[in-house]
Amino acid sequence: MKHKDQPVKKLVSVILVEKQLADVWKYWNDADAIMQWNIPFDDWHCPAAGIDFREGGMFNFRMEQKNSREGFDYVGVYDEIIWMESIESNSGGRKCIVEFQAIDNNTIIRETFDPDPFTSLDLQQSFTDGVLLSFKKFIENKSL
Template identity: 40%
Template sequence: MATTIAAPMDAVWKAYSNPDDIVQWNAASEDWHTTKSTVDFRPGGKFSSRMEAKDGSFGFDFEGTYTTIITNERIEYAFGDRQAVVEFQEVPAGVQVQVSFDSEETHSIEQQRDGWQAILNRFKFHVENHGAS
């Protein structure tokens, strides 16, 4: 999954790693939201985002540990027995953000890709329309 954000690298990087921003963009659909986010943004540091259905019917904590952080380039993290990589690259139109992740068994790979892409699309909208907090 990837998107290009029409914003400077510093704003994109900050919005991806700042808990005040994360609660504004981290949801795969309009009927979900992130109610709380904590970030210890360093290799070995933990993160947690409380994701909940807006109707209160379901919620879970998306938690993990940062394994690699290269400022303005790459974030790698582990969540459970899975891994994800977020890459940032300056391009003429702004910053391209690409996410790759280990899939899980419960949902189809298409559902997982759609969900991660929807979150990335909300991230793009947040940065382009509100900037970083």
């Protein structure tokens, strides 16, 4: 179901990660790590990730289903980076902010983004929730 003519409602995903903020920040912004955790569903993967992590720098994450060529390049620009606090970016004019909050030895990650007007809101929400859960599993199982 398309929602192109509906008012834009931001989508939000939040997760608690049982790792310190410094580790979360490091692996959130590392291209090799991104290819391992940037996976929304079990039948998807991220075979390529390019990142120029600075304000004005670009990112490009290739995401696709494992057994088909169906996929897309998530490409954008970093607009504002507040070290170990937040990352603001845009992709085709759609804004995204990822916020990081340390709580004891844990980190809360909150991603707020403008939805794509041609993809169902439910699919986008489950996609982003899945990526955050994949990141949580990746980093919590990593020996740091």
